[in-house]
Amino acid sequence: MEQNLADFKVIGISIESTNEGEKSIEEMGKLWGKFYSDGISEKIPNKESDDIYSIFTDYESDYTGKYTAIIGHKVKSLDDIPDGLVGRKFxxxxxxxxxxxxxxxxxxxDIWKKVWKEDKELKRRYTVDFEVYGEKSQNGKESEVDVFIATE
Structure with missing residues (x-):
């Protein structure tokens, strides 16, 4: 389903990764672990909601190249970015x-494998793609996470 979204700002923690050799699975697991173990959510000011955003941006090329991953929250302002965290506007x-x-x-x-397989058909922009972990994301086999892919 196509949608037009407004600009948004996020504060969180980040890494540079790649999908090569499934490296991102291990690295994203560590980043999620750090997000929870370091209580990052509680450190983020001006949150718009409790939804957690997992963002993929700064693509080197396409889904086979390097990119930046950020886990954090959508915020109203980037005026107050705590030490050790990153703030970005998208x-x-x-x-x-x-x-x-x-x-x-x-x-x-499974969703990402489908996206990579349909890369050309989706006409991806490779600017910023993201996942939104809301209320339904922690329901075991009934979980739901929305994934937004920037397209032309």
């Missing part, structure tokens, strides 16, 4: 919304 625009349904993280991996 452009809105046209997005294709997909929903991962089922046990996480397997369901989210």
């Amino acid at each position: 452009e809105g625009g046209k997005y294709t919304k997909l929903t991962a349904k089922g046990e996480m993280p397997d369901a989210i991996l």
Whole structure:
């Protein structure tokens, strides 16, 4: 389902990664672990909601190249970025919304494999793609996570 989204701002923690050799699975697992173990959510000011955003941006090329991953919250302002965290503003625009349904993280991996397979058909922009972990994201086999892919 296509949607037009407004610009948005996020504060969180980040890493540079790649999908090569499934490196991102291990690195994203560590980043999620740090997000929870270090209580990052509680350190973020001006949150718009409790939804957690997992963002993929600064693409070197396409899904086979390096990119930056950020886990954090959508915020009203970037005026107060705590030490050790990053704050970024992202452009809105046209997005294709997909929903991962089922046990996480397997369901989210399945969605990304589908996105990579349909890369050309989706006409990806490779600007910013993101996942939104809301109320339904922690329901075991009934979990749902929305995935937004920037498209032309």
